[in-house]
Amino acid sequence: xxxxxxxxxxxxxxxxxxxxxxxxxxxxxxxxxxxxxxxxxxxxxxxxxxxxxxxxxxxxxxxxxxxxxxxxxxxxxxxxxxxxxxxxxxxxxxxxxxxxxxxxxxxxxxxxxxxxxxxxxxxxxxxxxxxxxxxxxxxxxxxxxxxxxxxxxxxxxxxxxxxxxxxxxxxxxxxxxxxxxxxxxxxxxxxxxxxxxxxxxxxxxxxxxxxxxxxxxxxxxxxxxxxxxxxxxxxxxxxxxxxxxxxxxxxxxxxxxxxxxxxxxxxxxxxxxxxxxxxxx
Numbered sequence: 001x002x003x004x005x006x007x008x009x010x011x012x013x014x015x016x017x018x019x020x021x022x023x024x025x026x027x028x029x030x031x032x033x034x035x036x037x038x039x040x041x042x043x044x045x046x047x048x049x050x051x052x053x054x055x056x057x058x059x060x061x062x063x064x065x066x067x068x069x070x071x072x073x074x075x076x077x078x079x080x081x082x083x084x085x086x087x088x089x090x091x092x093x094x095x096x097x098x099x100x101x102x103x104x105x106x107x108x109x110x111x112x113x114x115x116x117x118x119x120x121x122x123x124x125x126x127x128x129x130x131x132x133x134x135x136x137x138x139x140x141x142x143x144x145x146x147x148x149x150x151x152x153x154x155x156x157x158x159x160x161x162x163x164x165x166x167x168x169x170x171x172x173x174x175x176x177x178x179x180x181x182x183x184x185x186x187x188x189x190x191x192x193x194x195x196x197x198x199x200x201x202x203x204x205x206x207x208x209x210x211x212x213x214x215x216x217x218x219x220x221x222x223x224x225x226x227x228x229x230x231x232x233x234x235x236x237x238x239x240x241x242x243x244x245x246x247x248x249x250x251x252x253x254x255x256x257x258x259x260x261x262x263x264x265x266x267x268x269x270x271x272x273x274x275x276x277x278x279x280x281x
Contacts, residue, residue, distance in 0.1 A: 001082040003089045007137055010090055014051065014138055017087055021048025025140035025167075027131060030054040031071035031185035032080050035175035039144045040084045042172050046142045052081050053090040053134055055097060060126030066268075071188055090138060097133060106132050108162075111154050111248050115261055116272070119238040124155050131156055135167050142168040146175070148182045150259055150274045154248050174273070176202070182273045189269040198266055200232035201273050205260050208240070209277045212254045218242050219252070225262065234264035242277065254279045 004010040017023050024047035026039045036052075043050045054077060061067040074091060081089055106128035111117075117124055135143065145153045153171050160169055175183045180202045181195075190198055204225040211221040225240045243250055245257040254277060261274040 001078070001086050001089055003078065003091060005091055005093060006096060007092070010088070010137060011139075013088055014140075017049040017051075018139075018141075022141040023047055023138070024050050025134065025138045025143040026050065026052045027134050027143065027145070028052060028054055029056045029070065029185070030077050031073060031188070032077045033183050033185065033187075035146055035148070035183035037080065037084050038175045039146060039172050040081070040086060042170065043142070043144050044085065046144070046168075046170060047140075049087040050085065051088040051090055051138050051140065052086050053092075053138070055090075055092055055130065055134075057097075057126055057130040058094060059098070059129060060123050062120055062122065065120070066186075066189075069189075071185055090134075092137075097130065105129055106159065108155055108158060111151070111158050114248065114250065115151050115239055115241060115243070116263060117151070119263060124152070127152055128155060128159050132159065132163070132165075135165055140167055142170055144170045144172055146173075147171050148174040148184065148273065150261060151248060154246075180206075182271075184271065186269050186271065189267075191267065194233070194267050194269065197232040197234075198269075198271060200229055200234065201262060201264065201271055202275075204228040205240070205262050205273055205275045209260050209275050212242070212260070212277055213280060215280070218254060229262070229264050232266075234266050236265055238263040238265070238270075245276070 024043035026043050028036055056070050058067055105125055107125045112124040157169050181198055208221040208225040222240050226237050229237050240262040242258050242260050245259050251258055258277045259274050260277050263272040
């Protein structure tokens, strides 16, 4: 596996890979876990060569968020990626990604305006900007993103359509621990007790989804989910919301394919999750 930190060397190496087949990109912020490796494995089914980027993007962190504390362990990550058969690790510095005078920002409306877009103002501008730059730097044929960050996936799909970017976007189902908790780099922040209580998030969403699919009122099922989260120490609950699976528009009635999304803070750790919900046939 080759490791690059400057754009000209990266582009030259990717050009060589492209002469031998398709190239897939898996963008990450590092602190890799089995969920990231699942993305790499899926990438290998869509392309001949896989590039993984590691960049902790300051522009998607708010002023009171965990940028400085976000786990960084590039050496261990590199070992995992090499074992997974990755061809290139792209690990630029902040100075390479945002050189002095950088003044361009990618901003979307619509799909960014609720959920995490409301809870974390400016977050998706940072995501869209850095992903656009990664696409321009690597110029992959296909890029893969996890469905755990479902709104992020919707934002990237919308951006690629709107900007006519020649990249195929593939969403990969959320990878979970054996007990059901969605894998996340931020799970490392959880204490032993918090790790146990964190299971309330997937369980609350799962129970609410089952209730809705059996005909329960959406608002009542959501209220029960929020109460369950509060009972297990989540505070605040940023949102539990039923949204159209494609547009992420809020839904008051389950009358088409949907996603039930939740975000809440447990101690100092903010967790997110989502689950598909479908109306009765």
